[in-house]
Amino acid sequence: MKIDFANLSYQHNLYKEEIEAAILKVARTCNFIMGEEVAQLEKSLQDFTGAKYAISCSSGTDALLLAMMAIGIQPGDEVITTPFTFIATAETIALLGAKPVFVDIDEKTYNIDPSNMEAVITQKTKAIIPVSLYGQPADMDAIDDIAKKYGLKVIIDGAQSFGSTYKGKTDSNLGDISCTSFFPAKPLGCYGDGGAVFTNDDLIAEKIKSLRIHGQTKRYYHQYVGIGGRLDTIQAAVLNVKLKYYPADLKRRQEAATKYSEKLKVKNEKLVLPFVDEHTTSAWAQYSIRVKDREALQERLKDKGVPTAVHYPMPLHLQACFEYLGYKQGDFPIAERVSQEIMSLPMNPYLRDEEIDYICNQL
Ligand SMILES: Cc1ncc(COP(=O)(O)O)c(C=O)c1O
Secondary structure (H helix, E strand, O other): OOOOOOOHHHHHHHOHHHHHHHHHHHHHHOOOEOOHHHHHHHHHHHHHHOOOEEEEEOOHHHHHHHHHHHOOOOOOOEEEEOOOOOOHHHHHHHHOOOEEEEOOEOOOOOOEOHHHOHHHOOOOEEEEEOEOHHHOOOOHHHHHHHHHHHOOEEEEEOOOOOOOEEOOEEHHHOOOEEEEEOOOOOOOOOOOOOEEEEEOOHHHHHHHHHHHEOOEEEOOEEOOOOOEOOOEHHHHHHHHHHHHHHHHHHHHHHHHHHHHHHHHOOOOOOEEOOOOOOOEEOOOOOEEEEEOOHHHHHHHHHHOOOOOEOOOOOOHHHOHHHHHHOOOOOOOHHHHHHHHHEEEEOOOOOOOHHHHHHHHHHO
């Protein structure tokens, strides 16, 4: 058997007629920038998430940048986040001249552990960025309490968790601002780069809309220093089709995750399965397990036609680009240990039962 990790080609074939017609329509009308498909997508994203504002943008990375610019993060500020995430979370903090301040993760969910947070808050701390890793929101009540106590803003990095929930709210309604990515391999992916920012705050929404177009308030009049951060109309056209089928995709990802867990629920301390807190639902961007002797296992699985991936092999505090922050090995032991053991199995809405059986048997 040869298994596809994200199976994007299967998905394209499934919706081919609709998606190709939508792309062709944009090509023929030539409204490549801020065409009607963009407004239509933003309306549908609001309806889907329940957030008051959905502002599409050029990527998940730019969504984070726009969110931090909107709350005025600037050089000298400190922003608390997790070291166990994709680089973009902390990179955007550093790009604004602020300092990423890391806090270790929870051993079960792999998300930031709020119990470690208060110890690192200083006069310079301005915001907290929890990441909903692999699709599951972090411990939001505890994070919100800390943010309230110290007057901090909360920005959700929901690049992997679009459509997940925390206590019944979609992750787009968590924090002051919530960001997502439509990178092709994300649960809701477009055909290139794309992202969105969500908020329920009128002033923040207005500022983000302006920052997305070079801080413009009126054509060629610039209130802020912004970025060129719009979503292409073609990407919006693709997303308009895919969003219609997204609730079914989310359900199928959940079913695949349940099947994996049922099948792998063996008493085997060499295998640690994903844990989803009872207050949350995951978008299952990844189904990631912890194993010993990961590299050898990956090789053996590859020989059997089972692709795997590692999200992520090196925590951010140990990355060369953040050497200047002065962290060292041992500072965040849980993130360090998990990064040595974590391994993602194929996950997509089209995984067949027999494929899951095959993968689990090989494991
Ligand atoms: C946690 C996290 N944050 C941010 C990003 C950045 O998103 P994008 O690739 O759309 O810029 C990603 C996606 O790769 C991610 O997984």
